Amino acid sequence: MDLELKGHVALIVGGASGIGLAVARKFAQEGANVALWDRSESTVEVARELCAEFGVQTYGQSVDVTDELAVRAANDATEQGLGPVDHLVHAAAIGSGKFGFPFTNLAPSDWPRVLQINIMGMTNIAHVVAPNMSERKRGTMVFIASVAGQIGSQTDPPYSASKAANINFAQCLAKDLAANGIRVNTVCPGMVQTPLNRSVWQAWHDQADAADRLTYDIWAERKIKSVVPLGKWQTPESIADMIVFLSSARTEHVTGQTINVDGGFVMHW
Numbered sequence: 001m002d003l004e005l006k007g008h009v010a011l012i013v014g015g016a017s018g019i020g021l022a023v024a025r026k027f028a029q030e031g032a033n034v035a036l037w038d039r040s041e042s043t044v045e046v047a048r049e050l051c052a053e054f055g056v057q058t059y060g061q062s063v064d065v066t067d068e069l070a071v072r073a074a075n076d077a078t079e080q081g082l083g084p085v086d087h088l089v090h091a092a093a094i095g096s097g098k099f100g101f102p103f104t105n106l107a108p109s110d111w112p113r114v115l116q117i118n119i120m121g122m123t124n125i126a127h128v129v130a131p132n133m134s135e136r137k138r139g140t141m142v143f144i145a146s147v148a149g150q151i152g153s154q155t156d157p158p159y160s161a162s163k164a165a166n167i168n169f170a171q172c173l174a175k176d177l178a179a180n181g182i183r184v185n186t187v188c189p190g191m192v193q194t195p196l197n198r199s200v201w202q203a204w205h206d207q208a209d210a211a212d213r214l215t216y217d218i219w220a221e222r223k224i225k226s227v228v229p230l231g232k233w234q235t236p237e238s239i240a241d242m243i244v245f246l247s248s249a250r251t252e253h254v255t256g257q258t259i260n261v262d263g264g265f266v267m268h269w
Helices: 018-029 043-054 068-082 112-136 157-180 195-205 216-227 236-246
Strands: 009-013 033-038 058-062 087-090 139-144 182-189 258-261
Touching (some): 009 018, 018 087, 018 236, 033 043, 087 112, 139 236, 157 182
Parallel strands (some): 009 087, 087 139
């Protein structure tokens, strides 16, 4: 299936590792030129490695998504290096690193950093990228949220609340930008073995009494089989497949949607 992405410019925010890097690799496999923004110091080197592996143009820059001026400067540099952005994928997020259940296990002071990165980071990116896409009357945006944003997950309330906000704001963007030919969707991963997921689940695991506690790996595997109908972890690559597909010409009539890639964990009826 030709996704018609060859020669396009894809910007992946949070693209130096995890799901973001898997997305970058999928775009590169399709012949798209790839820009990576990430707070990691390895971002430039990761971009070089993608260029060497896939033979596409790449650009990498360390960016703090909470700094609006830095985001604008990064966008200018990206356009100078690769050209206007055709496809945005926003994958930058953090958790609180603490376990809720109940929410009073956390203090109000545990919330602001999560909300600043996960909500205002998305806001800064959207405000910078949308005007140029609107002027060109084309483009796609995919925001990575989480199934936690749909079910009020008690494991990390600040993270869960921020992901619900991501879903809602993406719908606002989809409505606002549709007239300019821009499609906006959200992908919600389920249980993926990333450092972020591990930090949340590790805190959950550590709540058990020491005498009854299994090793983390055994506990996590049993938990997956009990809560996910397909009985297995999702992978960064499976999430990336959906994101790149939603960014392609094959989904030209899909916008404002929230797509779960979660093994059936969340089902709506």
